Amino acid sequence: xxxxxxxxxxxxxxxxxxxxxxxxxxxxxxxxxxxxxxxxxxxxxxxxxxxxxxxxxxxxxxxxxxxxxxxxxxxxxxxxxxxxxxxxxxxxxxxxxxxxxxxxxxxxxxxxxxxxxxxxxxxxxxxxxxxxxxxxxxxxxxxxxxxxxxxxxxxxxxxxxxxxxxxxxxxxxxxxxxxxxxxxxxxxxxxxxxxxxxxxxxxxxxxxxxxxxxxxxxxxxxxxxxxxxxxxxxxxxxxxxxxxxxxxxxxxxxxxxxxxxxxxxxxxxxxxxxxxxxxxxxxxxxxxxxxxxxxxxxxxxxxxxxxxxxxxxxxxxxxxxxxxxxxxxxxxxxxxxxxxxxxxxxxxxxxxxxxxxxxxxxxxxxxxx
Amino acid sequence: xxxxxxxxxxxxxxxxxxxxxxxxxxxxxxxxxxxxxxxxxxxxxxxxxxxxxxxxxxxxxxxxxxxxxxxxxxxxxxxxxxxxxxxxxxxxxxxxxxxxxxxxxxxxxxxxxxxxxxxxxxxxxxxxxxxxxxxxxxxxxxxxxxxxxxxxxxxxxxxxxxxxxxxxxxxxxxxxxxxxxxxxxxxxxxxxxxxxxxxxxxxxxxxxxxxxxxxxxxxxxxxxxxxxxxxxxxxxxxxxxxxxxxxxxxxxxxxxxxxxxxxxxxxxxxxxxxxxxxxxxxxxxxxxxxxxxxxxxxxxxxxxxxxxxxxxxxxxxxxx
Numbered sequence: 156x157x158x159x160x161x162x163x164x165x166x167x168x169x170x171x172x173x174x175x176x177x178x179x180x181x182x183x184x185x186x187x188x189x190x191x192x193x194x195x196x197x198x199x200x201x202x203x204x205x206x207x208x209x210x211x212x213x214x215x216x217x218x219x220x221x222x223x224x225x226x227x228x229x230x231x232x233x234x235x236x237x238x239x240x241x242x243x244x245x246x247x248x249x250x251x252x253x254x255x256x257x258x259x260x261x262x263x264x265x266x267x268x269x270x271x272x273x274x275x276x277x278x279x280x281x282x283x284x285x286x287x288x289x290x291x292x293x294x295x296x297x298x299x300x301x302x303x304x305x306x307x308x309x310x311x312x313x314x315x316x317x318x319x320x321x322x323x324x325x326x327x328x329x330x331x332x333x334x335x336x337x338x339x340x341x342x343x344x345x346x347x348x349x350x351x352x353x354x355x356x357x358x359x360x361x362x363x364x365x366x367x368x369x370x371x372x373x374x375x376x377x378x379x380x381x382x383x384x385x386x387x388x389x390x391x392x393x394x395x396x397x398x399x400x401x402x403x404x405x406x407x408x409x410x411x412x413x414x415x416x417x418x419x420x421x422x423x424x425x426x427x428x429x430x431x432x433x434x435x436x437x438x439x440x441x442x443x444x445x446x447x448x449x450x451x452x453x454x455x456x457x458x459x460x461x462x463x464x465x466x467x468x469x470x471x472x473x474x475x476x477x478x479x480x481x482x483x484x485x486x487x488x489x490x491x492x493x494x495x496x497x498x499x500x501x502x503x504x505x506x507x508x509x510x511x512x513x514x515x516x517x518x519x520x521x522x523x524x
Numbered sequence: 525x526x527x528x529x530x531x532x533x534x535x536x537x538x539x540x541x542x543x544x545x546x547x548x549x550x551x552x553x554x555x556x557x558x559x560x561x562x563x564x565x566x567x568x569x570x571x572x573x574x575x576x577x578x579x580x581x582x583x584x585x586x587x588x589x590x591x592x593x594x595x596x597x598x599x600x601x602x603x604x605x606x607x608x609x610x611x612x613x614x615x616x617x618x619x620x621x622x623x624x625x626x627x628x629x630x631x632x633x634x635x636x637x638x639x640x641x642x643x644x645x646x647x648x649x650x651x652x653x654x655x656x657x658x659x660x661x662x663x664x665x666x667x668x669x670x671x672x673x674x675x676x677x678x679x680x681x682x683x684x685x686x687x688x689x690x691x692x693x694x695x696x697x698x699x700x701x702x703x704x705x706x707x708x709x710x711x712x713x714x715x716x717x718x719x720x721x722x723x724x725x726x727x728x729x730x731x732x733x734x735x736x737x738x739x740x741x742x743x744x745x746x747x748x749x750x751x752x753x754x755x756x757x758x759x760x761x762x763x764x765x766x767x768x769x770x771x772x773x774x775x776x777x778x779x780x781x782x783x784x785x786x787x788x789x790x791x792x793x794x795x796x797x798x799x800x801x802x803x804x805x806x807x808x809x810x811x812x813x814x815x816x817x818x819x820x821x822x823x824x825x826x827x828x829x830x831x832x833x834x835x836x837x838x839x840x841x842x843x844x
Contacts, residue, residue, distance in 0.1 A: 165656050187660065187813065278728065278810025284560040350729055351809050505660070506732075506813055 176519030199523035207483035220306035223521040228261035231310040237470040241452035250314035264293040265464035313444020355410035359511035373466025379407035489517035559806040586749035598652035603754035606645020610762035620786030631692035650743035661742030672723035678828035679716040682835040696777035729808035767797035
């Protein structure tokens, strides 16, 4: 006799612990196998792009902090760079170096949060606290220079807001050494663990074609064997002055993404070290940049992109010659990357759902903007 | 008179157990805390001594919520069903040479039989909550606990063959006579026992039934207040019971150098087991569902059977 079975609709989120924010997945499960999945987003929608049109250019910078709040520096940068491109301004050397150092510190902090919370998702409790210990090293430094721990609001059009405090560069150098040792510790704690490997190897594979079709960027693309990193491909700021590699993996599974992100931590440390050696004295902001009400780019449009910790972040700005932007369009990597979720999850079980979803490393502030 | 003694003993064990569970939780939080480069609870009392008591007080004072769609009777009964067998098994545990409740000649059988009933509490709780996460947690929990029951039982059989008795006290006396603990004589069985015990207890890395990142809180998602406390009590009581059982079987029960009384040795060995579980929890991620079952049926059970065969051959050969 056939037993009558039926699929069950499981509503994961918006308060489910594994969604890291207010993301909702409506999942049809047969036992534990996923038959259909429907992502629901928009719980954190704030209309950032529309808001931009009502503000003076500089006033929008704090809003970029709140897109990907784990990696606010790069958001700051890419917006400022777009406006600077419209203005065709030269940025002081020292400001560029400070930008790079803070962006890379922030990238490390962002990857560490991912590392900790991801392992928490797949059931390991301790790495989370180790990650946050080291993330705090980064945040302390960023706090010292910008006055905030997450939403920095540090960069300005034409430079940066604050110069580094006395001895800050030396402290960064020290912390880089500490971080490098601590990150080595992670490898021994997690990477070789068999349970961890069984949870991640071969799970959630993305092929090169899928990456290109869906416009996925960042560590996800690099884990599938695509050697693309805007810092190298189209060097912005002063990234062409540093010697660093783009870590890639061929497999495209969750484990490959893990390894890419860990390797990127070392590359970021390398960049910070070099930047700390090279940093010159000088101004931190152009003279014109200080008069924020008077920033009036000539009519025109500009697109800038940068490598955020989640992928390619882009800002498309249109100016009509006034001191407020006519239109700002944000390309948010988390939003683009999460789109593939539906295709990835069919046929997997709930346990893999968490492992795959976590590996995409999305931040809801950025998905919903 | 016997009845009176039994009642007093049961109350004493229950009281002791409540204290033990309270401090087992503190112990766990401290151990995990120090492994995670933090200090664990330290606000209430010296060294956080009253933290768990405060937590329990909070749980007791909470509103007692039963979901409207829940199956009331089963929902109310489930935590009790989970706790009762975990407590009942203490009857056959012999704390020291003279301190024990029942000198049962089928002690091992009684322990294993009664303890497997805790599974019912999980199933009832998960089913009656009428919550999808609870149901999934219960399905996982029950399949896991039934599967791991087998290697657990099989691993103990080797010892039973060697001793020739199901009496837990006889097993300890045997270890005294031979002068070796069964952890040495039956090392493979010990490993199998430890792994299946962790799965039985739903502890990390086999904590799939209550995987908080997937199933919110598993079968006790809908439970709050006192009933939740009861589930926690059941879980830790069962952990202590399994640790006590393992101490008796593999670590020579109350045996130890004479400068400390037997019961102290017994408790110390139990703490060691508890520590190992906490340690694993701080270290390992959660295993995969498929791997969990495969590991049980394809690795542990054949190994346990092999162990029994080898033990039987050795027993006949050595003429013990």
